[in-house]
Amino acid sequence: xxxxxxxxxxxxxxxxxxxxxxxxxxxxxxxxxxxxxxxxxxxxxxxxxxxxxxxxxxxxxxxxxxxxxxxxxxxxxxxxxxxxxxxxxxxxxxxxxxxxxxxxxxxxxxxxxxxxxx
Amino acid sequence: xxxxxxxxxxxxxxxxxxxxxxxxxxxxxxxxxxxxxxxxxxxxxxxxxxxxxxxxxxxxxxxxxxxxxxxxxxxxxxxxxxxxxxxxxxxxxxxxxxxxxxxxxxxxxxxxxxxxxx
DNA sequence: TCCATATTTCCAATATTATGGAAATGAAGG
DNA sequence: CCTTCATTTCCATAATATTGGAAATATGGA
Numbered sequence: 697x698x699x700x701x702x703x704x705x706x707x708x709x710x711x712x713x714x715x716x717x718x719x720x721x722x723x724x725x726x727x728x729x730x731x732x733x734x735x736x737x738x739x740x741x742x743x744x745x746x747x748x749x750x751x752x753x754x755x756x757x758x759x760x761x762x763x764x765x766x767x768x769x770x771x772x773x774x775x776x777x778x779x780x781x782x783x784x785x786x787x788x789x790x791x792x793x794x795x796x797x798x799x800x801x802x803x804x805x806x807x808x809x810x811x812x813x814x
Numbered sequence: 815x816x817x818x819x820x821x822x823x824x825x826x827x828x829x830x831x832x833x834x835x836x837x838x839x840x841x842x843x844x845x846x847x848x849x850x851x852x853x854x855x856x857x858x859x860x861x862x863x864x865x866x867x868x869x870x871x872x873x874x875x876x877x878x879x880x881x882x883x884x885x886x887x888x889x890x891x892x893x894x895x896x897x898x899x900x901x902x903x904x905x906x907x908x909x910x911x912x913x914x915x916x917x918x919x920x921x922x923x924x925x926x927x928x929x930x931x932x
Numbered sequence: 933t934c935c936a937t938a939t940t941t942c943c944a945a946t947a948t949t950a951t952g953g954a955a956a957t958g959a960a961g962g
Numbered sequence: 963c964c965t966t967c968a969t970t971t972c973c974a975t976a977a978t979a980t981t982g983g984a985a986a987t988a989t990g991g992a
Contacts, residue, residue: 699837703830710825711950715817722904732968744951746970765959765968777915780901783894784920786840797891801899802920829980850938862981864940869979883938883989 697782701756705779708755713740714748721758721771728770730763815900819874823897826873831858832866839876839889846888848881 709715716738721729729737735745749769752758756775761768784798827833834856839847847855853863867887870876874893879886902916 699830699833703828703833705828706824706833707828710821710823710828712817712821713950715821715824719817719904730968731970735969741952742969743953743971747950750970762959765966767969773915776901780898780916783898786837797895798898798920801895801902802916831980848938849940853939859982860939861941861983865980868940880989883936885939 697778702779702782704755705757705775708751708757711748711751713738713744714752717745717748718752718757718771721769722773722776724770726770726773728759728761728768730766730768732766734769815896820897820900822873823875823893826869826875829866829869831856831862832870835863835866836870836875836889839887840891840894842888844888844891846877846879846886848884848886850884852887 709718717734720734720737731745731749732742734740734749735742738745740748749758749760753760753769757772758769759772760770827836835852838852838855849863849867850860852858852867853860856863858866867876867878871878871887875890876887877890878888
């Protein structure tokens with residue numbers, strides 16, 4: 697990934713409210729959540745939420761689709777993976793021993809499949 | 815990791831100049847680079863750089879030590895790992911298939927040890 | 933002590949971002 | 963066509979971040 701889209705993603709996620717929205721969408725899975733439901737769940741006014749959803753969307757981190765009267769938002773896992781890859785590349789280009797903790801992190805993350813205690 | 819320090823880190827990295835600094839420091843390894851050398855390398859005025867180093871430092875992403883007249887900055891790999899872990903956790907809590915691309919990413923990152931073609 | 937180097941701090945101007953009320957748009961149903 | 967619901971857009975205000983010049987601090991050496 698280039699540097700500029702990575703900056704946009706990081707900047708989009710570097711905001712308490714937006715990170716909360718993104719985490720919620722990631723947990724929700726590909727089916728996504730309606731904007732109104734997000735607003736109720738996180739207790740934020742709908743216009744602020746809309747602005748933040750727009751920022752996340754422009755950063756490429758989330759997608760949206762209309763379903764009846766609602767607009768459903770969902771996390772873009774590919775974008776997330778690319779961002780993580782971008783951050784990891786530099787990390788491991790410097791010193792090989794930096795990579796090894798990531799193995800453990802990934803193993804733990806994988807153990808957190810839905811249904812497990814985590 | 816809690817949400818707040820993660821937001822601080824993401825926000826710190828969500829800036830073109832600071833991301834460039836951090837990437838440079840990550841690539842430089844634990845020995846770090848002097849502030850002046852960073853400024854010359856990235857062609858930024860020293861006072862702006864100082865402000866950005868301060869933001870990265872407050873976010874916990876870099877450390878500094880004085881060495882003679884220079885101040886040497888270095889990336890905090892532990893902080894970086896914790897941030898990646900934080901992002902991965904939610905990612906994998908949602909759907910297990912999201913984790914699998916990260917395996918490939920990590921394998922590729924590990925292959926990029928210094929000296930290899932990458 | 934005096935000077936040169938390295939970096940930070942101070943400060944003000946500018947730009948960007950965040951916030952929330954109110955109005956506008958779009959969709960479904962009677 | 964009218965009403966209701968869901969969401970966005972518009973707008974103004976407030977807050978925060980970015981930038982760079984100039985001065986201040988700290989270190990090492992003559």
